[in-house]
Amino acid sequence: MSKKLTKREEDYSKWYNELVVKADLAENSGVRGMMVIKPYGYAIWEKMQAELDRMFKETGHENAYFPLLIPKSYFSKEASHVDGFAKECAVVTHYRLKTSEDGKEIVVDENAKLEEELIIRPTSETIIWDSYRKWIQSYRDLPLLINQWSNVVRWEMRTRLFLRTAEFLWQEGHTAHETKQEAIVEAKKMQDVYAEFAENFMAMPVIKGYKTESERFAGALDTYTIEALMQDGKALQAGTSHFLGQNFAKAFDVKFTTKEGKQDYVWATSWGVSTRLMGALVMTHSDDQGLVLPPKLAPIQLVIIPIHRNDEQLDEISTKVEEMIVAFKAKGISVKYDKRTTYKPGWKFAEYELKGVPLRIAIGPRDLESGTVELARRDTLTKETISQENIAETVFNLLNKIQDNLFDKALNYRNSLITEVDNFEEFKDVLDNKGGFVSAHWDGTIETEEKIKNRTKATIRCIANDAKEEKGNCVLTGNKSLKRVLFAKAY
Secondary structure, X not given: OOOOOOOOXXXXXXXXXXHHHHOOOEEEOOOOOOEEEOHHXXXXXXXXXXXXXXXXXXXXXXXXXXXXXXXXXXXXXXXXXXXXXXXHOEEEEEOOEEEOOOOOOEEEOHHHEEEXXXXXXXXXXXXXXXXXXXXXOEHHHOOEEEEEEEEEEOOOOOOEOOOEOOEEXXXXXXXXXXXXXXXXXXXXXXXXXXXXXXXXXXOOOOEEEEOOHHHOOOOOOEEEEEEEEOOOOOEEEEEEEEEEEOHHHHHOOOEEEOOOOOEEEOEEEEEEEEOHHHHHHHHHHOEOOEOOOOHHHOOOOEEEEEOOOOHHHHHHHHHHHHHHHHHHHHOOOOEEEOOOOOOOHHHHHHHHHHXXXXXXXXXXXXXXXXXXXXXXXXXXXXXXXXXXXXXXXXHHHHHHHHHHHHHHXXXXXXXXXXXXOOOHHHHHHHHHXXXXXXXXXXXXXXXXXXXXXXXXXXXXEEEEOOOOOOOEEOOOOOOEEXXXXXXXXXX
């Protein structure tokens, strides 16, 4: 397969799809709309998972696991929730297969129909709240702070690797609280956790805000979001945290005895991020040469490639490299020494560039004599000759510098694509010709929001948490507005 990619400017969507496949992150499977995450892609996801899991546990959450299949009757208990997911649900109706009468194929055994149909989870609120009803009796059982790492199925018709697939991996937190205020604090806290992860590990700047009524999670009273901007000027919802009020507690009769001895329903939250973050990572930093990975999430932070003419030279280089590797590992740097002789150095350079390895060292006989190596940065595509002395410290500091550089570059780009507009012609012009977030006044009605969406394909991504009170007029209707909201075309 050719490693050369379509350029972003020519066809951004094609560039993305090619990059995900050629960099060995994922591929389409034999099941329409479902993907195979390949080892290199899964290694990045594991690093994401490990950091998020650590952050969840530091904020008091515990992991559990709940069933993949949910009785259909559970969905009927929370009407707005089922309405939100009804069109995406996959349903299990039978529990057995058999060989056809002619023996040529496998068919469903019609005598093995389930008494009650089961839904493959699109999200787990209903099955989890059925358990919480048994677990919670008193205020002493609260707060209940549970997270689940799992897969879910939402039967999407238009799919794209990582960004929108019929099955994806994620985590879903589900918490129960004594008071409304505690639950709101929890939902906002998890929004902060997601933002910290996105910015400190993914090097991806995000805007923290809350969704409008029509964009909220099905069954939520408030949805808090982090919104990122991709290189094509489209927004991507990177994580959400929901204040569910007492909706699910009432639907599943989850009551507790208060400190005063009265019965009350618990207050709830749910929150989640998914393998969609992998798509966000690719689109935030990568270029026409391939992936660009922030060092904190790169499976390989440094690759070392020997330059040699014969086995004797390779042995000499390997002796020196093994010393270096000990020093690198002592600094916590993940390093790979690629001394395969089946590929030439130039091929290896292109391969690791495509895979986004942050740093590359090339070392040959002359470097052994001079006590130097050639060090190449993936983020800037620059090379320099550096001393082998204190090389682990040099590489460690440079990895931190690359992490910061990627964030600053993405932040400057994002900030350059936040545009304030005050009339609808300007609104359309910015969306069509510049892209990014459009900061505009909105009259607060679902009708206006829907009209703007139908005319421009732009949605209100969020009302920023730090949005200032500012009297103005709605960009479409001219009606009064008290603050600007952020519109964008989005994934």
